[in-house]
Amino acid sequence: MDNLITFAGGTYGRWKVEKVLAVQGDTLKATDRVDVVTGSSSRTSSQPVWTLHGFLSNPRYATRRELDQLKAIQPPLHRPEAMHAALIPIRKTAAWWELAQDERREIFEETSRHTAIGMGYLPAVARRLHHSRDLEEPFDFLTWFEFAHSDAPAFDALVHALRATPEWKYVEREVDIRLVRDGSE
Amino acid sequence: MDNLITFAGGTYGRWKVEKVLAVQGDTLKATDRVDVVTGSSSRTSSQPVWTLHGFLSNPRYATRRELDQLKAIQPPLHRPEAMHAALIPIRKTAAWWELAQDERREIFEETSRHTAIGMGYLPAVARRLHHSRDLEEPFDFLTWFEFAHSDAPAFDALVHALRATPEWKYVEREVDIRLVRDGSE
Numbered sequence: 169m170d171n172l173i174t175f176a177g178g179t180y181g182r183w184k185v186e187k188v189l190a191v192q193g194d195t196l197k198a199t200d201r202v203d204v205v206t207g208s209s210s211r212t213s214s215q216p217v218w219t220l221h222g223f224l225s226n227p228r229y230a231t232r233r234e235l236d237q238l239k240a241i242q243p244p245l246h247r248p249e250a251m252h253a254a255l256i257p258i259r260k261t262a263a264w265w266e267l268a269q270d271e272r273r274e275i276f277e278e279t280s281r282h283t284a285i286g287m288g289y290l291p292a293v294a295r296r297l298h299h300s301r302d303l304e305e306p307f308d309f310l311t312w313f314e315f316a317h318s319d320a321p322a323f324d325a326l327v328h329a330l331r332a333t334p335e336w337k338y339v340e341r342e343v344d345i346r347l348v349r350d351g352s353e
Numbered sequence: 354m355d356n357l358i359t360f361a362g363g364t365y366g367r368w369k370v371e372k373v374l375a376v377q378g379d380t381l382k383a384t385d386r387v388d389v390v391t392g393s394s395s396r397t398s399s400q401p402v403w404t405l406h407g408f409l410s411n412p413r414y415a416t417r418r419e420l421d422q423l424k425a426i427q428p429p430l431h432r433p434e435a436m437h438a439a440l441i442p443i444r445k446t447a448a449w450w451e452l453a454q455d456e457r458r459e460i461f462e463e464t465s466r467h468t469a470i471g472m473g474y475l476p477a478v479a480r481r482l483h484h485s486r487d488l489e490e491p492f493d494f495l496t497w498f499e500f501a502h503s504d505a506p507a508f509d510a511l512v513h514a515l516r517a518t519p520e521w522k523y524v525e526r527e528v529d530i531r532l533v534r535d536g537s538e
Binding site for chain 1: 354355356357408410411412413414415416417418419420450452453454455456458484486487488489
């Protein structure tokens with residue numbers, strides 16, 4: 169599947185793990201590296217310590233206005249200067265998933281300003297969202313971010329701002345894995 | 354995966370195929386039976402002619418008010434009297450998937466009254482939606498319906514009403530497989 173991405177924590181991959189922060193709930197085991205692979209199988213020859221899967225899909229909350237604003241300003245992945253990355257798997261509570269679409273949208277944007285907050289950190293921070301819940305994975309979402317070394321403090325501010333929103337009351341598990349690209353891989 | 358459902362067209366399964374209607378685009382091969390299996394593998398011993406997969410997920414458009422109305426009136430699957438079923442796989446156009454959430458909601462309900470139309474056929478028609486697009490399947494959605502013999506004309510009216518909506522301009526492939534439960538299986 170071309171829209172399925174596998175993240176494999178182990179000894180292989182171009183991203184070296186800098187630190188693993190247990191933000192909420194059970195953490196993931198710190199590994200030397202994380203490999204990011206398109207498709208369901210890892211190209212790693214050794215056994216990964218953990219693997220997480222998620223698929224790329226259409227936006228679930230953004231309005232036309234928000235999508236157009238994002239498209240005008242959001243950077244692509246793989247910028248040469250973006251040597252830093254974060255993989256942030258989160259799981260939301262059952263209460264979140266029992267909400268209707270209008271209730272989730274209200275909390276996501278009208279109350280928590282999720283997209284608006286993120287927009288304040290563009291074009292510094294590249295972002296790709298992977299959906300995991302429908303695959304019955306341990307997390308609901310895996311978000312991957314890339315940014316330059318000089319934007320690392322701004323990225324910290326971004327995740328702190330999001331964690332302070334009403335939306336984050338519905339987050340029951342969150343791990344924040346910080347990575348640095350290793351040119352030798 | 355407990356939320357993954359497989360539909361297998363072949364010689365096995367408790368649902369006998371009555372007819373296969375090619376509504377729009379390429380059809381599916383008519384088989385003797387359709388087997389409905391929880392999980393990714395079919396328990397059928399013979400090779401199915403086709404298999405389709407979809408996952409159960411949270412509603413993507415319904416508001417709290419609509420969800421509460423639906424919950425109050427929608428029947429479960431597997432009612433003894435519901436001897437008839439329809440499996441309707443559809444694929445929507447690329448243009449649909451490029452729309453933002455507010456644009457899709459507007460067409461789905463404010464313009465096409467998808468939920469409101471369906472509500473008019475409750476509690477006669479039981480319905481279960483399976484999402485396939487994120488699995489890179491040939492269809493985006495597989496909808497399964499169950500109803501009694503006496504409600505078959507009402508079910509025909511329901512699908513005709515939906516096919517006349519603006520939402521259906523975004524449907525590029527649709528097959529309508531009508532089935533009858535076979536007590537001997």
